[in-house]
Amino acid sequence: MSDSTATERQRKRSQRLSHQGLHRTSIVFHSGCRELLQDVKPYLLDPGLGRQLLTLIALAAPPAPINVAQVAQLSPLRYPGGKTWLVPEIKAWLRGLPRAPKNFVEPFAGGAIVGLSVAAEQLAEHVWLVEKDPAVAAVWRLLVAGTDAEAETLFALIADFPMDAANVARVLDAYPRTPAEAAFKTIVLNRVNRGGILAPGASRMKNGENGRGLRSRWYPETLVKRMRAIRLLRARLSFAEGDAFAAITRFRRDARAAWFIDPPYTASRSSAGKRLYTFSEVDHERLFAELAACAGPVLMTYDETDEVLALARRHDFKVRRVPMKTTHHEVKNELLLTKA
Numbered sequence: 001m002s003d004s005t006a007t008e009r010q011r012k013r014s015q016r017l018s019h020q021g022l023h024r025t026s027i028v029f030h031s032g033c034r035e036l037l038q039d040v041k042p043y044l045l046d047p048g049l050g051r052q053l054l055t056l057i058a059l060a061a062p063p064a065p066i067n068v069a070q071v072a073q074l075s076p077l078r079y080p081g082g083k084t085w086l087v088p089e090i091k092a093w094l095r096g097l098p099r100a101p102k103n104f105v106e107p108f109a110g111g112a113i114v115g116l117s118v119a120a121e122q123l124a125e126h127v128w129l130v131e132k133d134p135a136v137a138a139v140w141r142l143l144v145a146g147t148d149a150e151a152e153t154l155f156a157l158i159a160d161f162p163m164d165a166a167n168v169a170r171v172l173d174a175y176p177r178t179p180a181e182a183a184f185k186t187i188v189l190n191r192v193n194r195g196g197i198l199a200p201g202a203s204r205m206k207n208g209e210n211g212r213g214l215r216s217r218w219y220p221e222t223l224v225k226r227m228r229a230i231r232l233l234r235a236r237l238s239f240a241e242g243d244a245f246a247a248i249t250r251f252r253r254d255a256r257a258a259w260f261i262d263p264p265y266t267a268s269r270s271s272a273g274k275r276l277y278t279f280s281e282v283d284h285e286r287l288f289a290e291l292a293a294c295a296g297p298v299l300m301t302y303d304e305t306d307e308v309l310a311l312a313r314r315h316d317f318k319v320r321r322v323p324m325k326t327t328h329h330e331v332k333n334e335l336l337l338t339k340a
């Protein structure tokens, strides 16, 4: 074959590929990465796969100091009653189900670490987050459904914020005019209040960690990195501001919906949930009854009280105790209640 025929063939092939959106380029790589290059190839030929790879890269980047046993911190919210520590258990439960769930529903989303982990690891096709507190909802709505411009505005507000008492007061006293301002206000409050508590009456951090005062939980770069990672997951996420019971009604007949239920712990008078959340009243009897009637598998978490054990018995939930360390380093049991 003459050189000119080969060149012509090559040109036609390039033209064909370019119509499919595929382009040739040259890159520099280390010989030790030859194998990696082969593995990455398929991800470069398909924009969907490419986005997945970007998600993994963003998630693999080391975030702030992790203090919860080897669990990637994906949520930008510090959440009272947050379940980061339970993520490995929930993943094991999902993997042990006879059929991988299509929909993963988390109707009391809060900091949403569980739903985010499920989406990041593709343990379900789609994750549905629901949260009643409008302040928390402002963050999820923007990250999951906001435009890129809104997200970038939020990221800039965080990155450029001079964290001190006067600026905190200015942000918290102002009425937010845009989705980015509303989400920003929640992020600031969540970072400067003791224990991340957003409910009215929560007290402000004073000395904080290492005497850094209000800045002791302010890691703007880490926050933005986590939020960018969530943006990359958003094709697999939906968020609705509203009541958990509405989500239950929507998915109750879906046998391929798996439920993670982490309500405020207010089933007994001694429970701590009341002062932690703006919305803490839940009809627990109704919650158990409605979930018991759902077609898909359910996992609930609760504190160990007589009232909860009685509800589990009445509605036929299996009970398992999982030991956890409280913020005061005491070990106490949490209940995992499941229904197949």
Ligand SMILES: C[S@@+](CC[C@H](N)C(=O)[O-])C[C@H]1O[C@@H](n2cnc3c(N)ncnc32)[C@H](O)[C@@H]1O
Pocket (backbone or CB within 6 Å): 079, 080, 081, 082, 083, 084, 107, 108, 109, 110, 111, 112, 113, 114, 130, 131, 132, 133, 136, 242, 243, 244, 245, 262, 263, 264, 265, 277, 278, 279, 280, 281, 282
């Ligand atoms: C225990 S927290 C969830 C924590 C979450 N699992 C995490 O790891 O961050 C319970 C959440 O339920 C929300 N909530 C309370 N009542 C609700 C309701 N009726 N519908 C939806 N969310 C509700 C609260 O605002 C709070 O964010």
